[in-house]
Amino acid sequence: MAEIIDGKAVAAEIVAKVTAHAASIAGTVVPGLATILVGEDPASQVYVASKSRMAKECGFHSVQHTLPREITQAELLALVDRLNNDPAIHGILVQLPLPDHIDSGAVIQAISPDKDVDGFHFINVGKLGTGEIDSAFVPCTPAGCMLLIDRVRGRDLSGLSAVVVGRSNIVGKPMANLLLAANATVTIAHSRTANLPEVVRQADIVVAAVGRPQMIKGDWIKPGATVIDVGINRIPAPEKGEGKTRLVGDVDFNSASKVAGAITPVPGGVGPMTIAMLMANTLTAACRAAGLEQPKF
Ligand SMILES: NC(=O)C1=CN([C@@H]2O[C@H](COP(=O)(O)OP(=O)(O)OC[C@H]3O[C@@H](n4cnc5c(N)ncnc54)[C@H](OP(=O)(O)O)[C@@H]3O)[C@@H](O)[C@H]2O)C=CC1
Numbered sequence: 001m002a003e004i005i006d007g008k009a010v011a012a013e014i015v016a017k018v019t020a021h022a023a024s025i026a027g028t029v030v031p032g033l034a035t036i037l038v039g040e041d042p043a044s045q046v047y048v049a050s051k052s053r054m055a056k057e058c059g060f061h062s063v064q065h066t067l068p069r070e071i072t073q074a075e076l077l078a079l080v081d082r083l084n085n086d087p088a089i090h091g092i093l094v095q096l097p098l099p100d101h102i103d104s105g106a107v108i109q110a111i112s113p114d115k116d117v118d119g120f121h122f123i124n125v126g127k128l129g130t131g132e133i134d135s136a137f138v139p140c141t142p143a144g145c146m147l148l149i150d151r152v153r154g155r156d157l158s159g160l161s162a163v164v165v166g167r168s169n170i171v172g173k174p175m176a177n178l179l180l181a182a183n184a185t186v187t188i189a190h191s192r193t194a195n196l197p198e199v200v201r202q203a204d205i206v207v208a209a210v211g212r213p214q215m216i217k218g219d220w221i222k223p224g225a226t227v228i229d230v231g232i233n234r235i236p237a238p239e240k241g242e243g244k245t246r247l248v249g250d251v252d253f254n255s256a257s258k259v260a261g262a263i264t265p266v267p268g269g270v271g272p273m274t275i276a277m278l279m280a281n282t283l284t285a286a287c288r289a290a291g292l293e294q295p296k297f
């Protein structure tokens with residue numbers, strides 16, 4: 001049976017470190033996080049609320065902007081501009097997805113790269129791609145995955161092969177860049193990849209970011225591999241009662257955990273790390289703005 005990587009516990013360690021560091025600099029700067037939620041998607045409401053709450057628990061200044069679905073792109077851009085120019089705000093997070101009538105790319109690129117704690121701005125993407133990681137903001141989910149991999153494999157992944165399933169700008173591509181920066185030999189698989197089970201079976205490290213419930217099976221996993229499951233999928237759970245649902249990952253946990261060396265659960269794996277890394281990035285943004293040394297995670 002695989003070791004279960006306790007993302008919730010690692011996230012709590014990160015949050016404790018962020019909280020202590022924020023307290024130590026409180027005389028100079030109080031990190032400020034602004035979250036923007038457009039519309040009423042229930043899952044997004046839950047996530048944004050937990051980000052705002054966590055920011056308060058870290059001792060940050062935390063402001064949540066909840067806007068109606070009908071807001072225009074120009075109005076949203078005006079809010080981003082206001083937050084870009086607000087010295088009390090160091091990090092801006094626009095919860096995705098945005099409604100169809102808004103060009104999310106335009107909104108993301110309007111965020112000041114210095115406040116882009118999601119790491120989605122071209123400047124930060126480019127820094128990650130060219131190895132300027134220390135001055136970049138790294139997207140929270142892949143950054144969290146790297147800290148979980150670190151617990152099992154260490155920071156240097158020389159000689160190890162990694163397969164990332166999924167090539168999104170939010171997870172798959174930055175994940176692949178981070179693994180490469182850590183010296184892994186990286187393959188990116190996606191919906192057009194041939195013989196996916198065979199490709200995944202080569203990997204010492206598998207990162208699943210597909211959005212397909214329980215797609216990756218135990219017999220796709222190399223014995224002893226480290227399996228990081230980014231997927232968050234809500235599926236029907238009639239066993240819990242009529243109309244009930246439960247959360248599962250992109251990996252079939254039951255079969256994969258019999259073969260893997262270590263595996264993250266869903267929930268309690270990558271999800272809590274994403275929120276913890278958002279706090280870490282916001283603290284980093286505040287330190288940079290105040291000319292203080294930035295903490296290391
Ligand atoms: N835990 C967390 O904090 C977070 C979790 N998530 C979750 O992670 C998952 C991925 O998110 P995200 O990257 O945004 O998703 P996207 O939908 O943007 O990307 C999914 C990727 O998976 C690939 N894919 C889809 N179907 C298959 C298939 N059958 N075989 C191989 N590859 C496939 C797609 O390929 P192609 O490019 O060819 O279409 C695409 O590259 C979701 O479940 C999401 O909810 C996301 C963000 C944070």
Ligand SMILES: Nc1nc(=O)c2c([nH]1)NC[C@@H]1CN(c3ccc(C(=O)N[C@@H](CCC(=O)O)C(=O)O)cc3)C=[N+]21
Nearest residue numbers: 047094095096097118140232267268269271272274275
């Ligand atoms: N601009 C932007 N940045 C994001 O980082 C971003 C986003 N938009 N849009 C949506 C995705 C998704 N995401 C998650 C964060 C935490 C959990 C999380 O905490 N999950 C818990 C379970 C939560 C539950 O029970 O529903 C867990 O896995 O244990 C999940 C998913 C961030 N995202």
